[in-house]
Amino acid sequence: MRVFVTGGSGFVGGHVIERLVRDGHEVLAMARSSASARVVEGFGARAVSASLGALEPRHLAGVDAVVHCAAFVEEHGTRAQFFEANVEGTRNALEAARAAGVKRFVHVGTEAALFDGSDLSRVDESHPYPRRHRFLYPETKAEAERLVLAANGVGGMTTISIRPRLVWGPRDATVLPAVVEMAKRGSYAWLDGGRHLTSSCHVANLVEALVLALDKGQGGHAYFVTDGEDRTIRELLTRLVATRGVTLPSTSLPGWLARPLAALVEGAWSLVGKRPPMSRFAVSMMSSTITVVDEAARRDLGYRPVVSFDDGVRALASAA
16 A cells, blocks of 8 residues: 555554554655655655645655654744644645545544533543634644545545544653653643543554554444553553653642643743743643543454553663
């Protein structure tokens, strides 16, 4: 199969390329710069010079499937930045794929598309999008997913969205490095003691689901994928940072206090054009229970985790 990967120089996309190459597929990867081209070629893909906003059918000539990993995932950014990358970029990728005759479009979604600041406890795919989003990342990822699922069947293309919760693993450049850095600066504090439950998804498990979705699953549907077990945020982060020889402090703030504080800090720093040290979105996530059910993926995709949480943690520690 000839597969085109967007976001291939990133955390998830790089693992997707490596798995597809290992499985014997021909992999093309979007590269916005010469640096990105070197990265995706290092993973084993052939670099295609393009960006999401300028992706054209010619870039996808002869492609059987697209795995869309690219997204704007920063904690902070303007509405224009989030919408241009996550919504308009996805819209353009879909249109280019349809025009090129691509048969399968697999989108990397997120449980955050359902998040409005309230707990999400053991939710499945029947859970609706919020009537009103409070944060730009969830809002734009929800709109991108709507576009993907609505495109199912158009031009004979099958579309599927895979929704992981809290992706972690080797080469993670967001969750683990950020927590480790905060701990080293002495600025880390738990919210509500870290007692809230969370699902998680090792990057290899996400890649397994994405690869399965190239052949299986109901078009026009979204699927949650997880490591298969939930745990408290405190246990998860404690064990992850321990792989880097870091111990997190016992300091804790109540969520009801941290949320308005984050809003004040974010607003004040934005006024002076600086990057805030905390965000409303991250604080809301860390002070909420967010657990999801992946029974549909197990049923329709034949999904099973390929890396357990314990094995993944051991591997991280060994590689440190």
